[in-house]
Amino acid sequence: MTGSSRLLIIGGLALAAFGMLYGLHYAVFVEHQTLDQMGGSLAQAFQSAAGRHPEQAHAALYSYAEAKYDYVRQVDAHSHWIGLAMIMIVLGVLFGRVNFSESFRQAIALSLLVGSAVFPLSVILQTYHHGATILKALAVASSGLVILAMAATAWGFARLRPN
Amino acid sequence: MSAVAKPSSIHSTFAPMSARRLLVFGGIALVAAGMFFGDIFAVFILHQNAGGQGAALIAANQAVAAGDETAVSKIFGSLGSILEDRGTKVDAHVHMIGAGYLALMLALVQPFVVLSIKTKKTLAALFITGGTLLPVGIFLIHYVGLARSPFAAIGWASILADSAGALLIIVLIAEAWGFRRYLRTRELAEPALPDDNSWERRALLSGGALLILLGFLHGAWYAGEYLYQHERMETAILQSMISTASANDLNTATAQVANFGNLAGARAVNIAAHSHIIEFGLLAMLLSFVQPYVFLSTRWKRRWTQVLLAGFLILPVFVFLELQFGLLAGGIADIGGLMIIVALVAMLVGIFRYTGRLDAPAGGAA
Numbered sequence: 300m301t302g303s304s305r306l307l308i309i310g311g312l313a314l315a316a317f318g319m320l321y322g323l324h325y326a327v328f329v330e331h332q333t334l335d336q337m338g339g340s341l342a343q344a345f346q347s348a349a350g351r352h353p354e355q356a357h358a359a360l361y362s363y364a365e366a367k368y369d370y371v372r373q374v375d376a377h378s379h380w381i382g383l384a385m386i387m388i389v390l391g392v393l394f395g396r397v398n399f400s401e402s403f404r405q406a407i408a409l410s411l412l413v414g415s416a417v418f419p420l421s422v423i424l425q426t427y428h429h430g431a432t433i434l435k436a437l438a439v440a441s442s443g444l445v446i447l448a449m450a451a452t453a454w455g456f457a458r459l460r461p462n
Numbered sequence: 463m464s465a466v467a468k469p470s471s472i473h474s475t476f477a478p479m480s481a482r483r484l485l486v487f488g489g490i491a492l493v494a495a496g497m498f499f500g501d502i503f504a505v506f507i508l509h510q511n512a513g514g515q516g517a518a519l520i521a522a523n524q525a526v527a528a529g530d531e532t533a534v535s536k537i538f539g540s541l542g543s544i545l546e547d548r549g550t551k552v553d554a555h556v557h558m559i560g561a562g563y564l565a566l567m568l569a570l571v572q573p574f575v576v577l578s579i580k581t582k583k584t585l586a587a588l589f590i591t592g593g594t595l596l597p598v599g600i601f602l603i604h605y606v607g608l609a610r611s612p613f614a615a616i617g618w619a620s621i622l623a624d625s626a627g628a629l630l631i632i633v634l635i636a637e638a639w640g641f642r643r644y645l646r647t648r649e650l651a652e653p654a655l656p657d658d659n660s661w662e663r664r665a666l667l668s669g670g671a672l673l674i675l676l677g678f679l680h681g682a683w684y685a686g687e688y689l690y691q692h693e694r695m696e697t698a699i700l701q702s703m704i705s706t707a708s709a710n711d712l713n714t715a716t717a718q719v720a721n722f723g724n725l726a727g728a729r730a731v732n733i734a735a736h737s738h739i740i741e742f743g744l745l746a747m748l749l750s751f752v753q754p755y756v757f758l759s760t761r762w763k764r765r766w767t768q769v770l771l772a773g774f775l776i777l778p779v780f781v782f783l784e785l786q787f788g789l790l791a792g793g794i795a796d797i798g799g800l801m802i803i804v805a806l807v808a809m810l811v812g813i814f815r816y817t818g819r820l821d822a823p824a825g826g827a828a
Contacts, residue, residue, distance in 0.1 A: 312638045319631050327624060331615045333731040349526045349534045356704050364697045382740065385567055386674060389747050392570050440605035445677045453671040
């Protein structure tokens with residue numbers, strides 16, 4: 300097994316296990332409370348409106364939007380960690396078929412690993428600092444790294460020559 | 463070019479009830495079952511559920527206009543139930559297919575997992591069991607609720623789902639441990655996969671890589687162009703809905719319910735297109751490995767591969783086009799889903815047919 304394959308498989312397994320543990324932790328300790336907060340806030344907004352309390356309605360709606368912002372990103376990060384990890388593991392087994400030099404394959408593998416780990420992390424960090432430009436930039440850069448690495452991989456497969 | 467691996471090679475890598483066979487068979491079955499469930503959900507439940515959400519919001523607006531706080535509370539109780547109904551079915555669909563992918567992936571890495579044959583078989587059986595129980599538990603959450611639960615917020619169905627998820631994690635950790643042992647010994651636990659260079663494998667590999675790349679590009683486009691815009695729009699629509707209903711302007715409030723539904727639809731089709739095209743790309747790559755074990759003639763293997771790849775492209779593209787072309791595109795997407803299911807079942811049959819010929823001295827399929 301080449302170094303690039305090993306990097307992808309070990310990195311992918313670690314990332315998948317981490318993503319699952321994170322998801323389990325979130326499902327057990329956070330998700331139910333967050334969903335309750337989302338549903339409760341939205342209901343509260345309508346109830347306050349029915350009671351002709353527009354300021355309370357606005358505050359409840361704001362609370363709903365905040366909770367949903369966090370929920371969407373938490374679930375997205377969990378699913379992207381595992382999804383990207385699975386792609387890395389599968390590619391790890393196939394990487395010998397990517398027709399580049401081993402050093403270039405290692406660069407691709409490292410890009411995939413770094414991008415796949417950092418992209419969901421930057422998304423989760425946005426739940427602590429809503430709208431932070433640096434985190435958005437990190438998400439764009441890391442996802443761009445994954446896209447470039449995948450494009451290089453597809454190109455490597457296309458360069459496949461018969462034995 | 464041989465489309466079917468040599469029997470001796472297959473015999474040594476794909477023995478009856480081996481961990482690899484359990485994982486390949488169980489994995490494809492989980493994916494096919496998850497796809498079938500998804501198709502049933504899309505045709506019979508999804509649109510009706512969206513209609514139920516819209517009706518509940520209109521009723522909530524009417525209650526707001528009438529100043530009836532109790533009615534609002536009741537309506538949101540029923541809306542929560544409608545959303546839970548939808549959410550748990552989507553999650554069951556996603557987790558069943560995800561577990562199937564993981565099973566196929568584990569089948570792929572079995573030569574690098576240095577554990578005893580018995581342990582590997584047990585782990586494979588536990589993984590398929592966990593992968594089956596996890597979506598079943600999620601599906602039951604809506605129906606079981608908190609009945610007889612010892613906990614305040616988590617019911618028995620959630621406990622089943624969480625336990626099955628924990629089982630999957632334990633199996634993955636054990637497999638990782640086996641892989642660690644390979645890294646120390648550098649000796650394969652079983653013969654490597656056949657080095658097949660057939661048309662089917664190459665088509666699935668390159669097609670899969672392209673599908674994943676397309677999905678990545680679509681996701682980046684959606685996140686950059688619409689993610690934050692849609693979040694702002696949702697809050698603005700809800701704000702307008704509440705304000706106009708409070709002012710007894712029910713026509714405008716009802717129009718905002720329609721806007722809310724359209725926005726939810728736009729988000730749903732983009733997310734579904736993004737996730738499905740990447741998942742199908744990954745599945746194509748995974749299925750490229752099991753081709754030597756599909757005991758069908760070369761002609762039929764090629765046909766099913768073509769049907770599969772066509773379905774992989776049709777489903778997400780027409781899901782994406784649902785906003786422009788409505789139910790027509792939705793129907794074509796469902797046909798794409800059906801093509802995938804049929805091709806998967808055909809491959810499953812090919813693997814099943816192979817099982818009965820393990821002891822054959824030579825040959826390929828009829």
